[in-house]
Structure formats: structure tokens, C-alpha cells
Amino acid sequence: MSLPVLDRAAVIAAGGADFLLALADMRDAFALLRAGEAEMPAETSVALGAPEVPGRAYALPASLGGRFQAAGVKWTAHRPALDDGLPMIASSTIVNDRRTGLPLGIAESALLTAIRTAAVSALALEVLMPVPLRSAAVLGAGFHARTHLEMLAALHPGLERVVIWNRTRAKADALAARNWPFPVAVAASPEEAALCDAVLTCTDAREPILDAAALTPGRLLVQVGYHEVTFDAIDKADHVVVDLWGEFRLKSAKSLFQMHRAGRFPQERVAADLGTALAGGFAPRPGSLVYLSSFGLNIFDIALAARVIASAGVAHSAPKTHQDRSDWPWL
Structure with a gap:
């Protein structure tokens, strides 16, 4: 089974930085939560690194019905302070089809978190x-x-x-x-x-x-x-x-x-x-x-990632129409 993995450039190419699309995702996620068609268990975490240089990784699961029909987890590692010049936080979201359980893809989600x-x-x-x-x-x-x-x-x-x-x-x-x-x-x-x-x-x-x-x-x-x-x-x-x-x-x-x-x-x-x-x-x-x-809810992460992963799949067979955000200084 082929599982697409979207890096940040692919996330942007699939509409991950489009605020109008993100607004629609947020509206629908809130509506599904009110209708009892979304589930958001508490996060869980595990330790990373050595006791003298600690870090921690967090799992934030959620599922949504509606147009998303997705279940997934955002996995965020707050890395130990290793002074290696790499980002201190590494985040990705794994999405499955809520109806079948089959995996749909993995998206780098630091930008998606900021967008939502x-x-x-x-x-x-x-x-x-x-x-x-x-x-x-x-x-x-x-x-x-x-x-x-x-x-x-x-x-x-x-x-x-x-x-x-x-x-x-x-x-x-x-x-x-x-x-x-x-x-x-x-x-x-x-x-x-x-x-x-x-x-x-x-x-x-x-x-x-x-x-x-x-x-x-x-x-x-x-x-x-x-x-x-x-x-x-x-x-x-x-x-x-x-x-x-x-x-x-x-x-x-x-x-x-x-x-x-x-x-x-x-x-x-x-x-x-x-x-x-x-x-x-x-x-x-x-x-x-x-x-x-504004705390930030797990359902938002799954909603955006599910939409972006689905859009990326469609984009393989269609001309690109996304807004170019390659000029973002933090890309």
C-alpha cells in the first residue's frame, strides 16, 4: 500500500496555507463537534532525551465525520536541547479513513498548526x-x-x-x-x-x-x-x-x-x-x-491534514491551481 508523505512544500502546494480553505475547515469542525460527530480524546505523551537534557513527545488524537471522514493523530516532538541547529519542535499528522481504517497519508504539520x-x-x-x-x-x-x-x-x-x-x-x-x-x-x-x-x-x-x-x-x-x-x-x-x-x-x-x-x-x-x-x-x-x-483543538489538526492529503492526491492528476506561498520567509 502506497502511503503519501507530504513535506511542507507539498502541504502548501495542496492548499495548506490557504486561509479561506482553513476557515471552512474550522467552521465545519466546530459544527461537527456540536453535532456529536467529532471525537477528541485527551493527549498522551512520552519522554524524550536524557534526564539532564529532557524532551517530550505528545500524541493528540481525533476523528471527524462530515466531509472529512478522518481519524488521526498529530505527533509532536518537543526535542531535547541538543544544540544541533535543528528545529526544536518536529510535528507530523497521520490520517486514516474513519470508515475503513485504511491509512490515507502523513503530513508535516508545523505550518498546518500555525494556519489553523x-x-x-x-x-x-x-x-x-x-x-x-x-x-x-x-x-x-x-x-x-x-x-x-x-x-x-x-x-x-x-x-x-x-x-x-x-x-x-x-x-x-x-x-x-x-x-x-x-x-x-x-x-x-x-x-x-x-x-x-x-x-x-x-x-x-x-x-x-x-x-x-x-x-x-x-x-x-x-x-x-x-x-x-x-x-x-x-x-x-x-x-x-x-x-x-x-x-x-x-x-x-x-x-x-x-x-x-x-x-x-x-x-x-x-x-x-x-x-x-x-x-x-x-x-x-x-x-x-x-x-x-484559544487553546487549539485536536480536531482542527485532523481536519486540515485530511483535506490537504486528499487535495494532494487529486493534484497528482490535475493542473496545479494553488496559491504560491514559496515567498514565506519561514518555509
Whole structure:
């Protein structure tokens, strides 16, 4: 049995970097989850490396019905620090046909993870904005921050202003200097960036970079990274939204779930999950302060990988029509 293996170039060639396709995948995945046609067990992990140089590999399984009919697992290795010049995270997604169990393919999934994360943020901008979206801030200058800027460029090219902040100013300057369809400025502080209508935090911060004083009404804050906001900042939000309130809240390092484990955020305070908002069951009050904790769900990874693997199979016998993203600096 021939099993296709897609590297990053093949993933992009099969539409893996197309945000409109990713948005459709996210919408359908949320709808299938609400309809009980998707399954997402808890992750499991194993140790890598030696005790003095530890690493860990994580398996995130899921299955979806609908147009996907896929079951699979994203396998992500957070490599031990070997100082070998290679990427610290290696990620691939294995997909099987949910109906027959037959393997469909394997896709390199670091880029897919960034695309689906930015697509979830795009859905939040669509259904959770408490004011018209005119400006947006991206905190961070790494992989996820760059992908979020690409998402804004693809879906919101008419923004009046985009602001970037990063702890290392040079990285923010380099990112801002790229050819964007909207004006881009570099903020001197996170507080300055947080004056935008939408604030997308895409850092790996282990300590908060935004406190309650930095957040004012009429903002949407989408937390993508780890522990980027204080508990008081979350308390200040008029609406707290999650992509899902799952068992991962018991272990996740994200700010909201740390707050929950500290006894400061009961489940009853969750205004809605994003799937409910997409289905029209929740809308923020105009002018309110909205906070979304974006965890990232296993079903998203399987949905994107299944669609890309299927598209790659079709592409073998059809002319290429994908959007060329070979100019992406992180390809």
C-alpha cells in the first residue's frame, strides 16, 4: 500500500496555507463537534532525551465525520536541547479513513498548526468583535505571530493600522518591514499595542505581559500563547470565551486555566464557546471587553491534514491551481 508523505512544500502546494480553505475547515469542525460527530480524546505523551537534557513527545488524537471522514493523530516532538541547529519542535499528522481504517497519508504539520491557529483567531474577529475592526495588534514576532499577520493580510487587507510588539525590537522591526497591504508600526510596549481594536497575543511568555490596566472596553483580546495576561486582566473582561472548556484545563499552562486551577475562575463564568458564537448563540455587547482563550483543538489538526492529503492526491492528476506561498520567509 502506497502511503503519501507530504513535506511542507507539498502541504502548501495542496492548499495548506490557504486561509479561506482553513476557515471552512474550522467552521465545519466546530459544527461537527456540536453535532456529536467529532471525537477528541485527551493527549498522551512520552519522554524524550536524557534526564539532564529532557524532551517530550505528545500524541493528540481525533476523528471527524462530515466531509472529512478522518481519524488521526498529530505527533509532536518537543526535542531535547541538543544544540544541533535543528528545529526544536518536529510535528507530523497521520490520517486514516474513519470508515475503513485504511491509512490515507502523513503530513508535516508545523505550518498546518500555525494556519489553523490563525484561522481560529480569524473566526473570533468575525463573531466576537465588540466594535468595528479597524486596527489590530500582534504581540510576538515568531512563527505564530507571522502567520497571524499573514492571516490579517489575506482576510483584512483594508485595516487602517496594524501594530507589532516583541520583546526583541529588532525582530519586530524586521517583520514590520515586509510588504504588507496595510500600514504597520512597531509599538514600544505591550500597553501601547493593546490600544488597538483587536489584540492577538502570539508569544511564548511564561509570565504575563498584559495586566488589567492595559485592557479597556471596546477591545477583543485573543490569547494564543501561554501565560500572557494576569488573572486580574481576565477578571476585567465583560465576556470570557473559549474554543472549548475541556479536560486540558486541568493541566494547561494558559492563563485562564491556571486561573481556574487557582480557584479564581469557575466554569460558570464562561460566556460561550466559539462554536456557540459561530452558530449564532452568543454575541458580545457593543463596546464591551472580550477575552478569548484559544487553546487549539485536536480536531482542527485532523481536519486540515485530511483535506490537504486528499487535495494532494487529486493534484497528482490535475493542473496545479494553488496559491504560491514559496515567498514565506519561514518555509
